[in-house]
Amino acid sequence: MAPETLLPSASPVRFVAEDGTRVDRHGEFAEPSAERLKEAYRLMVLGRRFDVQATALTKQGRLAVYPSSAGQEACQVAAALTLNKQDWLFPTYRDSVALIARGLKPGEVLTLLRGDAHCGYNPAETRVAPQCTPLATQTLHAAGLAHAMRRRGEDAVALALIGDGATSEGDFHEALNFAAVFKAPAVFFVQNNRYAISVPFEKQSAAPALAYKGIGYGMRSEQVDGNDAVAVLSVLDDAVRHAREGHGPVLVEAHTYRIDAHTNADDATRYRDADEVAKWREADPVARLESYLKLQKAISDNEIEQFRNDAEDFAQTVRDTLNAEPELDPLSLFDHVYAEPTRHLEAQRAALKAELEA
Amino acid sequence: MTTTMAQALNAALRDALKDDDNVVVFGEDVGALGGVFRVTDGITADFGEDRCFDTPLAESGIVGFAVGMAMGGFRPVVEMQFDAFAYPAFEQITSHVAKLRNRTRGALSLPMVIRIPYAGGIGGVEHHCDSSEAYYTHTPGLRVVTPGTAQDAYDLLRDAIDSPDPVVFLEPKCRYWSGEEVSFTRSGPGMDQAVVRKTGKDVTLIAYGPMVATALATAEAAKDEGWDVEVVDLRSLSPFDDETVTASVRRTGRAVVVHEAAGFGGYGAEVVARVTEQCFHQLHAPVLRVTGLDIPFPAPKLERHQLPDVDRILDTIARLQWADIPVVAGA
Numbered sequence: 001m002a003p004e005t006l007l008p009s010a011s012p013v014r015f016v017a018e019d020g021t022r023v024d025r026h027g028e029f030a031e032p033s034a035e036r037l038k039e040a041y042r043l044m045v046l047g048r049r050f051d052v053q054a055t056a057l058t059k060q061g062r063l064a065v066y067p068s069s070a071g072q073e074a075c076q077v078a079a080a081l082t083l084n085k086q087d088w089l090f091p092t093y094r095d096s097v098a099l100i101a102r103g104l105k106p107g108e109v110l111t112l113l114r115g116d117a118h119c120g121y122n123p124a125e126t127r128v129a130p131q132c133t134p135l136a137t138q139t140l141h142a143a144g145l146a147h148a149m150r151r152r153g154e155d156a157v158a159l160a161l162i163g164d165g166a167t168s169e170g171d172f173h174e175a176l177n178f179a180a181v182f183k184a185p186a187v188f189f190v191q192n193n194r195y196a197i198s199v200p201f202e203k204q205s206a207a208p209a210l211a212y213k214g215i216g217y218g219m220r221s222e223q224v225d226g227n228d229a230v231a232v233l234s235v236l237d238d239a240v241r242h243a244r245e246g247h248g249p250v251l252v253e254a255h256t257y258r259i260d261a262h263t264n265a266d267d268a269t270r271y272r273d274a275d276e277v278a279k280w281r282e283a284d285p286v287a288r289l290e291s292y293l294k295l296q297k298a299i300s301d302n303e304i305e306q307f308r309n310d311a312e313d314f315a316q317t318v319r320d321t322l323n324a325e326p327e328l329d330p331l332s333l334f335d336h337v338y339a340e341p342t343r344h345l346e347a348q349r350a351a352l353k354a355e356l357e358a
Numbered sequence: 359m360t361t362t363m364a365q366a367l368n369a370a371l372r373d374a375l376k377d378d379d380n381v382v383v384f385g386e387d388v389g390a391l392g393g394v395f396r397v398t399d400g401i402t403a404d405f406g407e408d409r410c411f412d413t414p415l416a417e418s419g420i421v422g423f424a425v426g427m428a429m430g431g432f433r434p435v436v437e438m439q440f441d442a443f444a445y446p447a448f449e450q451i452t453s454h455v456a457k458l459r460n461r462t463r464g465a466l467s468l469p470m471v472i473r474i475p476y477a478g479g480i481g482g483v484e485h486h487c488d489s490s491e492a493y494y495t496h497t498p499g500l501r502v503v504t505p506g507t508a509q510d511a512y513d514l515l516r517d518a519i520d521s522p523d524p525v526v527f528l529e530p531k532c533r534y535w536s537g538e539e540v541s542f543t544r545s546g547p548g549m550d551q552a553v554v555r556k557t558g559k560d561v562t563l564i565a566y567g568p569m570v571a572t573a574l575a576t577a578e579a580a581k582d583e584g585w586d587v588e589v590v591d592l593r594s595l596s597p598f599d600d601e602t603v604t605a606s607v608r609r610t611g612r613a614v615v616v617h618e619a620a621g622f623g624g625y626g627a628e629v630v631a632r633v634t635e636q637c638f639h640q641l642h643a644p645v646l647r648v649t650g651l652d653i654p655f656p657a658p659k660l661e662r663h664q665l666p667d668v669d670r671i672l673d674t675i676a677r678l679q680w681a682d683i684p685v686v687a688g689a
Contacts, residue, residue, distance in 0.1 A: 118461035129429075130461050134453045140419055141454070144426020151408070152430070170446070174419030181414055336464040337499055339522035342550075342597040 008211035008223040012255050015230040018283050020291020029234045034298040040081055040229050041293055042307045044073040044286045047097035049311035053318045054096065054110065058264040062322045064115040069097040071259035074229035074285035075191045076161075077101045082236040083159055088145055090129045090138040090160040094191075098161065102128055106314075107321040116326050135166035139175035139188060146184035146249070157185040157243045159236075165196025167210050176217040179249040186249040187239045191226060193258035198271040214251035226254030227285040230292065257283070330356060360537035366508040367397045367473075367529065369542060370515035371435065375405050378433060381519060383410040385420055385437030385473075394439055395475055395534050421447040421472060425454050428468040435519055441476040442485040448493070455524045456499030471518045471525045476504075477568045477618045478665055479532030481658040487531075488655055489619030491567075494526040495596040495628070502595040503549060504528040506570025508538050510546065510593060517549035528595075530568035552599035554606060558588035561612040561675055564603060564629055566592040569616045569666060576671040585675060595625060603629070604636045611642040612678045616666050621649030643679040 014025040032040075051069050058066045069076055072094070080101035083089060091098055099109045104121055111120020112131050119130035132138035142160035149156045166172055167190060179186045190210050194201045207213060214221025220242060224235040232254055239250035257280040261268035268277075293299040334341055334349040341349070361369070374381045383398060389412040392399035401410040413420050417438055424434035438444035444451075451472065459467050478487035494502045501523050505511040511529070518525035547553055555570060556577050565573035570591045577587035590606050592599065607613045613633055615626040626647040633645050648666040656664050 117463065118457075119463070119465075122465040123429075123462055124465050130458075134449060137422060137450060137454060140422025140450065141426040141429060144423035144428075145430045146426070147423070148427040148430025148432055151432075158426075170416075171418055171422060171450075174414070174416040175422070177414050177416065178419050178423050332463075336460045336462075338501070339459070339467060343600070344597055 003215060006215040006218065006220050008209065008214070008221045008253070012223045012225045013231045013235050014225040014228050015234065016228045016288055016292045018288060020288055020295050022292070026231060026234065029231070029238060031230060032233045032237060034296070036081065036233065037230060037289065037293060038299055038303070040074075040077050040233055041286075041289050041299065042310075043077045043081070043101040044229065044289060045307045046311045046314055047073045047077055047100055048286050049315050050100050050106065050318060051097060053315040054113075055260065055264060057319070057322050063110060063113045065263050065265060066113055067094040067263045068258070068260035069094060071257045071280065071285070072191055072193055072226065073097055074232050074289065075189070075226045075254045075256055078229060078232040078236050079159060079161055079189055081233060082240050083157070086127065086154065086156045087240070088127045088129065088142065088156065088158040090142040090158060091131050092138070092161055092163065092166075093131050093133050094163065095131065095161050099128060099131070102126070104128065105321075106318040110322060114322065114326075116328060136162060136169035136172040136175070140171050140178065142186050142188070143175045143179040143182070143184050143249070146179065146186035146243070147182045150185050150246075155244065157187060157240055159187045159189055159240065162188060162190050163196065164190060164192040164194065164201055164204055164210060165199065167213065168204060176213070176219055176249070176251065180217040180219045183246070183248040185243040185246065187236070187243055188249065188251045189236065190251070190253040191256055192253055193256050195258050195262070195272070197262045197266065200272070209253055211251060211253040219249055219251050220247075221251040221253070223253045223255065226256030227283045227288060229285055229289040256285075359539065361508050361540040362535050362537040363505065363508040363511045363529070364395055364397050364534040365537070366512040366540050367515055368399055368401070369540075370512045370519070371398065371401060372404070373542065374435070374516060374519040375401070375409055378519075380431060381409070381433045381435060382427065383435045383437075384413050384424075386413060386415050386439050388412060388437050393437060395531070397473070397529075397534075398437070417444055417447040418450050421450040421455065424470050425450065425458070425468060428470045429466055433469045433519060435471040435473065438472060438474045440482075440486045441474055441488040441490050444472070444474050444490065447472075451494070451500070451526070452497050456497045459523070460499055467522050468524045469522050471515070471527050473527045473529060475531045475534075476528045477530050477532065478655060478661055479568055481661065482531070483658060484655075487661070489617065489650065491528055491595055491619060492623070492625045495625055499524070500596065501525045501549070502528065503593060504530065504567035504595060505593065506530065506533070506565070506567055506591045508536065509540050510591075512540055512542060513544060513546035514549060514593060516544055521549065528567060532568050533571065536571070547593075550594045550597055550599060552590055552592045552594065552602040554602065555589040555591045556587070558586040558610065560586045560610055561614065561678060562588045562590055562606045562610045563614050563616060563671065564590050564592065564633075565616045566595060568618055572666060572668065573616055573671070576668045579668050579672060580675065583672065583676075587675070598629070598632065600632060600636065603633060607633050607637045608640045611640050613641075613645045614648060614671065614674050614678070615645065616648045616671060618650045618665055620652045621647055622652045624649055646674050646677060648674045
């Protein structure tokens, strides 16, 4: 493959400007259907409401911590929408909205962050890997699983979500290299939200864009305006198709912005000023897609109203779910350390049981 | 016919590949070369690239890729070329390999084996001779096994590959070329079991991996000193076979733990604690350790001072308070 075909576009792929008007900066990428864009919008409205609700629940002590997805809804919804049921998604801790868009229940998504258990859903059934905290480590699993599925002749791809900071981790580079060498049907989707907790992108990488890291591994790559849902969905659809058809992995970088602090425990005013945040609020992905769909007459006011009402109902479900105190069994701590409990763990389990009954 | 440990491991891989289509073998130089220790010799030629393949030179990548393949239904057996070269994979091993079953409450399991040639005795230069077992035994969710004989190399590797749990499989480099008659019928003890390699009534030597042969040599030499030494080969470091070990120590009343790894904070400390807690009233002396020195592994020309040997073990046995035994009339 000629090296230049691996390079990303010189500037991020874009279909829609901040005001919702159509722009032509998308090369040969095709616009997704109006139906899919409307579905993306519905899920973004839902995801935005979910995110606000989850953030509120941390303040009430219902969640141990919540890393907000605010501002990244276009990326996270597109990541879920671009996949089929048989495909695998590898999320990080910041990708709750992607999991909601994938169809997981709020209680399942927030189990980790509430502190009940490390994973609230069955990855084998949902084909969603556990939300990953150790940065970039999941990208290798995605590469390996993609390779495994290809070996089995399954029509499936693996999409790994990753942040800008995590692209500095060694595992990211090893994953790109392994995926490319084995031609694994994997898509690595970087949400460059410009901050790794407090460290701005300028201190993270000297690359012109993270998408340029693909060519060094012989991997096709692309960069996209991460707040333009039309563009993100289009570029991801193309990347997933490329991988699915056996042409190898793809690296996609979305330029976006983390509107909220790193988590509720973080204070973003210590490292960035309000003007910068205000500027990015103007580029809000939900409002942009709404304007676009309206201008295209692809959505009615009634439908928008309906989506918002549904999102309110959903928020109520989130509250109800999270306000119910879960029953946790301390003895279950020993259940899944090994396939069968060892004698040593059986003894510790008996000791804990006695302690509980004392 | 004599089979060396390296050949026994090769046979175990071949038989596992034959028995289960999901078994795959990969790592650095395991293909055409057959591994730097030739453990995978001829396997790619006989089973094809799909079953045994070279990877890019990146240990975290190898283990992380294996996690993904295991999630996809394969049973990967990966090779880390040397003990200290496995450290880049440490995060994958401790944060993912060991924990995925637990994190997903049993929904995902990782039946995979990480083979690591370890310990000294081959004159290797820097970073080629670490005894890294305690890092892995200190990580819940991993099984850690190590063969001391060619027979165990075959049996334990077959069991490790069949295990539904991830196994760190530590291969004592210095034993690769030692051989014995090996049976390929899998009729040995289970993977979790320690075995008594030699019975004796005066003192139990507890050893594993590279030190099993040294312990047996010590038992032989101890006859001249009038000590009848029992040798227990742990085989499985985690989980630990309390039953076999404590039964032996209760019989002999004395115990010495032998390992090559540094003693401070080492695996032997756990063994001593467990034996003392469970056998206190049968012990005639404190349980002692013979370990590597608490220094970074030395350069080859000074290596012999690091490794426990027969003399050092005999000296330690001599310190087991023999004189304190009350002389019982008629005994």
